[in-house]
Amino acid sequence: MSIEQTQLCRLYHIAWRNLQRNRLRAGLLALSVALTTAILFGAYYFIHSIERSLDAGAGRMGADLIVTPVGLESSVENLLLSGIPAQVRMPKENSEKVAVVNGVEKVSPQLYMQTFIGECCNVYGEFPVIAIDPEADFTIRPFLLNDRPLERKEVAIGADIGAWDAWGMAYLPTWSESVRLLGTNFRVKNLLHRTNLGVDKTIFMHIDDARAIAARDDRHSVKPGDISVVMVKVKPGSAYEDVARDIEAAVPGVKVFTGNKLSRFVEAQLKPIKILLYAITGFVLLMASLQVMSIFSAIVHERRREIGYLRAMGATKGKVFQLFLWEGFWASLIGGGVGLFIALILLVDMRNVIQDLIPLPLLFPWFGDGVIVSFCTMVVAIMITLLSAVWPISRSMNLDPYEAVREGE
Amino acid sequence: MIELKAIGKTYGKRNKQRVVLAQVNLKIEAGEFVAVTGPSGSGKTTLLCIMGALLQPTSGEVYMDGQRVDSGLTENERASIRSEKIGFVFQFPALIPTLTVMENVLLPITLAGKALDDGGSWARQLLAQVGLSDREDSLPGTLSGGEQRRVAIARALIRRPKVLLADEPTGALDLDTGNKLMELLQNLCREAGLTLVVVTHDPTVASKANREVKLLGINQEYKQTI
Ligand SMILES: Nc1ncnc2c1ncn2[C@@H]1O[C@H](COP(=O)(O)OP(=O)(O)O)[C@@H](O)[C@H]1O
Ligand SMILES: [Mg+2]
Numbered sequence: 001m002s003i004e005q006t007q008l009c010r011l012y013h014i015a016w017r018n019l020q021r022n023r024l025r026a027g028l029l030a031l032s033v034a035l036t037t038a039i040l041f042g043a044y045y046f047i048h049s050i051e052r053s054l055d056a057g058a059g060r061m062g063a064d065l066i067v068t069p070v071g072l073e074s075s076v077e078n079l080l081l082s083g084i085p086a087q088v089r090m091p092k093e094n095s096e097k098v099a100v101v102n103g104v105e106k107v108s109p110q111l112y113m114q115t116f117i118g119e120c121c122n123v124y125g126e127f128p129v130i131a132i133d134p135e136a137d138f139t140i141r142p143f144l145l146n147d148r149p150l151e152r153k154e155v156a157i158g159a160d161i162g163a164w165d166a167w168g169m170a171y172l173p174t175w176s177e178s179v180r181l182l183g184t185n186f187r188v189k190n191l192l193h194r195t196n197l198g199v200d201k202t203i204f205m206h207i208d209d210a211r212a213i214a215a216r217d218d219r220h221s222v223k224p225g226d227i228s229v230v231m232v233k234v235k236p237g238s239a240y241e242d243v244a245r246d247i248e249a250a251v252p253g254v255k256v257f258t259g260n261k262l263s264r265f266v267e268a269q270l271k272p273i274k275i276l277l278y279a280i281t282g283f284v285l286l287m288a289s290l291q292v293m294s295i296f297s298a299i300v301h302e303r304r305r306e307i308g309y310l311r312a313m314g315a316t317k318g319k320v321f322q323l324f325l326w327e328g329f330w331a332s333l334i335g336g337g338v339g340l341f342i343a344l345i346l347l348v349d350m351r352n353v354i355q356d357l358i359p360l361p362l363l364f365p366w367f368g369d370g371v372i373v374s375f376c377t378m379v380v381a382i383m384i385t386l387l388s389a390v391w392p393i394s395r396s397m398n399l400d401p402y403e404a405v406r407e408g409e
Numbered sequence: 410m411i412e413l414k415a416i417g418k419t420y421g422k423r424n425k426q427r428v429v430l431a432q433v434n435l436k437i438e439a440g441e442f443v444a445v446t447g448p449s450g451s452g453k454t455t456l457l458c459i460m461g462a463l464l465q466p467t468s469g470e471v472y473m474d475g476q477r478v479d480s481g482l483t484e485n486e487r488a489s490i491r492s493e494k495i496g497f498v499f500q501f502p503a504l505i506p507t508l509t510v511m512e513n514v515l516l517p518i519t520l521a522g523k524a525l526d527d528g529g530s531w532a533r534q535l536l537a538q539v540g541l542s543d544r545e546d547s548l549p550g551t552l553s554g555g556e557q558r559r560v561a562i563a564r565a566l567i568r569r570p571k572v573l574l575a576d577e578p579t580g581a582l583d584l585d586t587g588n589k590l591m592e593l594l595q596n597l598c599r600e601a602g603l604t605l606v607v608v609t610h611d612p613t614v615a616s617k618a619n620r621e622v623k624l625l626g627i628n629q630e631y632k633q634t635i
Contacts, residue, residue, distance in 0.1 A: 021507055317484060
């Protein structure tokens with residue numbers, strides 16, 4: 001050695017080398033942790049997605065209540081799917097009147113402009129154009145890929161329309177696409193997550209732009225003071241039916257629908273799936289834990305004499321314990337990393353494939369949330385490994401060092 | 410340095426008890442070289458481990474450097490006494506196969522959670538003394554049985570203990586290698602003024618010792634020759 005300094009090996013360093021004493025076993029341990037991590041991550045991601053979409057659904061197209069002008073009743077089905085392709089409108093003051101009714105927490109007016117037939121973002125089709133008030137909106141906001149309110153001269157598009165551009169939109173700051181609607185150029189600035197509902201084919205614009213267009217172009221049937229519907233969020237604790245009746249009494253010419261039927265329906269359908277997922281996840285964790293226990297039993301059994309020698313060398317039980325725990329830590333860190341990588345590729349990169357396979361209103365978490373979730377999953381997988389290793393290690397620690405040293409002599 | 414007072418050791422449960430040591434009194438002065446001999450199963454290893462605070466006697470008192478070590482101490486305190494005052498050499502070298510020779514020698518320092526404050530010069534000096542200077546970075550698997558034992562000796566001395574306890578250190582070695590190893594062990598201990606206790610089968614080893622302690626086995630007649 002040319003350098004006169006010698007580095008002292010640390011416990012974690014020794015543990016790392018110990019792991020390499022039986023690479024196959026270390027590999028199997030890591031693989032087991034990888035699978036645990038991937039399943040844990042997948043299950044969490046899936047449950048989280050369902051829950052987010054239910055949350056969003058409850059206050060979304062299925063806003064607690066939907067206030068429509070009388071005459072729009074026939075389109076309620078479409079309303080729930082947020083298409084609103086109806087030419088019946090009401091004055092925007094209705095929105096303010098609804099807002100002050102007892103039991104109303106939030107209101108968000110929406111205005112159906114027209115159905116645009118043409119090409120947007122390389123996708124050709126019929127797309128309802130709906131104007132929203134970004135300040136008041138609580139319906140599409142949870143679905144936006146980039147969590148920023150819509151600005152003037154911008155549109156947000158549904159997942160079906162933005163399919164080709166989703167990645168550019170999400171990850172390229174310079175990404176830019178425009179569309180000409182109603183004689184005005186708009187920049188496509190945001191994309192909605194897939195909902196498997198009508199929203200996927202809808203274009204959303206700023207309500208002020210819609211009013212400007214209506215004011216400028218009187219051939220259009222929309223008047224600057226029009227709105228189509230008012231989405232209502234009810235204060236917690238208020239009965240929907242009571243609030244609906246109060247609104248109909250306070251605002252003449254409107255009909256109120258309870259819009260949460262859809263989400264209640266979906267929720268009921270998803271419940272068994274969720275329970276199943278939780279149960280499977282639990283069993284996987286249990287199995288992983290048993291796996292780690294048996295692997296560590298083998299490791300400590302194999303090295304019981306070495307444990308005796310270490311103790312004779314003056315190592316405390318705690319130090320020997322740490323040495324083995326570090327070994328478990330390294331294996332699970334590698335395994336966790338690999339598992340996460342697989343899970344992320346499957347879930348983030350193939351989310352469209354998954355969404356096609358699973359016809360549910362899945363709302364995937366934000367990318368940032370995904371990173372946090374991955375980190376947590378990995379921590380959980382590592383913790384499970386370490387906790388499961390504790391029992392076999394501590395059992396071997398009960399062996400008198402003398403016993404270990406005497407053996408084989 | 411080491412004092413055993415009326416040591417008794419019994420293994421097993423009540424109905425199947427087996428007395429291995431009874432009424433062993435022994436006083437070993439600092440710097441002494443003591444050989445422990447006796448037939449297989451007579452309790453030599455047991456005795457050595459009791460001296461080294463690795464095993465608790467059933468009765469009696471054990472003193473190391475004036476401090477009582479068999480009772481009144483926690484497991485961790487005993488570990489720290491082993492770490493600071495005692496070096497063990499066993500029949501098998503028990504090196505960690507994935508650590509280099511140097512790293513194996515430094516292992517007791519790592520386990521004690523201490524820093525390497527001399528940059529490894531003491532470890533290097535020890536390796537030179539056991540004739541393995543050029544094998545610092547080798548893995549134990551590439552060393553011969555005799556060389557591995559020499560590494561184990563260097564490892565036992567790294568914390569500058571006061572006592573070296575060796576249990577058949579030449580076991581499973583050929584005669585010539587065994588003799589050389591024994592000589593090395595003795596010289597190292599003499600130079601450093603260490604107390605050396607060696608369990609051995611070999612009468613020539615025993616004859617070199619200052620004293621031979623003979624354990625007679627089953628009947629537990631205990632005899633000490635001076
Ligand atoms: N845990 C134990 N339970 C029962 N008997 C034991 C135990 N440990 C050692 N012995 C017995 O004690 C005797 C002394 O063992 P040991 O000290 O290893 O002898 P030596 O080193 O002289 O060969 C042996 O007969 C052995 O079988
Ligand atoms: Mg023995």
